[in-house]
Amino acid sequence: MSGFKKASRRQFLKGAGAFGAMLAGTAHAGAQDSLIEILRSPRRGNWDDQFDAVGTRAPAVRTRQPILSPATVSYVEQAIADYRGIVVRGGWPRIDLTEQLRVGSSSPAVRQLRQRLAVSGDLSHNAGDSPVYDTFLDAAVKRFQERHGVPADGIIGEVTLAALNVSAETRLGQLETNLVRLQSMSGFLGDRYVMVNIPAAEIEAVENGRVAQNHKAIVGKVDRQTPILNSQIHEVILNPYWTAPKSIIEKDIIPVVREDPTYLARNSIRLFDPQGNEVPPEIVDWTTDEALRLRFRQDPGKINAMSSTKINFHNPHAVYMHDTPERSLFGQLLRFESSGCVRVHNVRELTIWLLRDTPGWSRNQIEAVVAGGENTEVPLTVAVPVYFVYVSAWSTGDRVVHFRDDIYGLDGVDELQLTSTTTL
Template sequence: MDGSSRLISRRQLLAGSSAFLLIAPASVAAKQAAADVEGNTATAKSLVDTIEPILSYDTSYNLQLAIQNYEAFIAANGSWEEPTRETFGLKLGVSRRAAALLKRRLMINGDMPLEKRVNDEFDAGLDAAVRLFQARHGLVINGVVDEATFYALSVPTDYRLNQLRLNAQRIDYWAKALSDRYVVVNIPAATIEAVEGAQVVQRHVAVVGKVDRATPILNSKVHQVKFNPYWTVPKSIIEKDMIRYMNEDPEYLTKFRIRIFDGKGNERQPTDIDWSTDEAVQYTFRQDPGPENSLGRCKIDFYNKYDVYLHDTPQKSLFSENARFYSSGCVRVEQVETLISWLLRDNGGWDLPSVQAAFDSGTQDNVALNVQVPIHTTYITAWANRQGTVSFRDDVYGFDAQGLVSFG
């Protein structure tokens, strides 16, 4: 059975997943390990969040090296063994035979230095290796073999090799459109990179589209930032969500300062609508600016036919989750103020304090970019950096399973 026929769906793996170069220099993380778990976390992040962009020709070259290593391993050993049930729940301080088996596995991945003998202790070195494995998965870094980590360990070797090959082709295809300065939204990782001069200058956690309301894949240009915007609710959300919310709580619109307008611009009251039908889709629903606005304090517009955009959000807690696929296609950005200051730098007078002041003012203001910035929403589930760190993510939209390279 080849790798393409053993692809694992999101429904089988409950969270995003990642593995590493089999001879990865990333094993330096274990060498630097100490009892200080915060230090282990910082080291893991430093090996993953390097300056190389996910979408670049350099990444394509690094992926070719990873492919060679995976092919060599499979030729010599076949697939690595799946974790045993006893592996689940392992954490620092636990003594269990499964800890020794986990060490062997993480040595294969390059997360720990090779040793001839291992003991059953979940020690500082294993803690560092598990945190590095989690960082490469894009998982919450806690040093515990929790559910998401266990399932990531269960992904077979040939599945990972297939991801490497497929994504090398994707990156080669998309890299042709790159300029010196651009923004990349990587949907499977739910992250954003601001890139300039072939280096990542900012990296942001994101929330992207649900499986049934996917964020579209496209190339475009950011042309405008809206401060303290109104939110006009898409008809699809009125139909799929708003009617249900109102049936559950008739005060929903009032609580969230969402007003209703008819086709002539006249404001209507929620009591004017029969919520037992789909009558509501005939009206325009608009949410006033404010802290509870679904767009938060800003909206970043780029040209597209899907009516999607980047934006702030009042739901900050979602950024700390493993799988951040909650939106209806738009992309929510953590620490969006720093991205805006970078996008508006050619407008003059815009820096981080001035962006924050615009947020705090509550005043609606639309600012057109003097220099429009290219943006690419992409689908990369495997990439590598020059340190030898290979990261993987879950095939949340099933595009790996379909073998898709281009998305025209």
């Protein structure tokens, strides 16, 4: 997607509402500081908070229903009908946030928020019209955040506010766009398969029509996008060597080596010519493009770019799935940090699941080989299909509708590129 142009900061603010103007009009600097603090606050929170009363609980957001299934298609068709009704009835109100909201706060914005969340089904219509931010509303905000891929802390920060203010009409269009994608993937995909949903930065391991495992993922940056593809996982490599792609050599490694000649040695990266002969870094002219003719290979180990595991499948993009030594990245709100490959959270569990039908590869054997540090290629006895898809809106039933930001701009609406235009 080389033609994709990243939206400007001004476009983001337009999509999120005239937020800067609201701040400029605030009377007191202290109030401004409080508001800015809450908008920039961490997004982590408790995912298990529930409504106070059983009668007001909405259907669960998380289910074992795979995103790629004929049932999902029918659920999205129902969601489209529901959202058309919402649009016909005038949509939902915008949230004009002028102050920090927390449990116990009283503000006119609370009523706007109640109306907004009631229309989208996150808040029961029986929850009342109080101007007080109570625990019912706090739970509804958390549910909305979970449906939109934001850690559910109940805080209306910049990303949550922007998502709240995406119009019902735009959300309807997003569902219609993604229905076509889901219909194209609604056939039989295999008794067991792996699905990587790029805009959600999540992975499903599916077995017999149910999600057996969920994993967070780190996928490609906007300028180094993870491709859409279908293939079959045929091999797992434990303690892999990492061969740097030419793009990384050119854009990342060579500039660093020019500044720090010890970089390659410190990172256990060795150079090889086209005939497979090792080349000492000292004899390479780093002021030219000579290094681009060489292969950069990193030895197995804890600092290896793929850490303990590489999951291979044939594809024309030379991408794969793998472990990472930078596990803290999985805790980020935005997990679009790779150069196109997919990093897998808790990769060991996925590896065990993939090798289940391959004799001799129990959990204990896998753990022992990884601990030993020796490069080991393990062919799967039965290949497992893998699908990299771009689904930014879907439903898993019970009228629970999920939306994600259109990080690569493939939905074609600037208003949906919320998190690709801001630094959090």
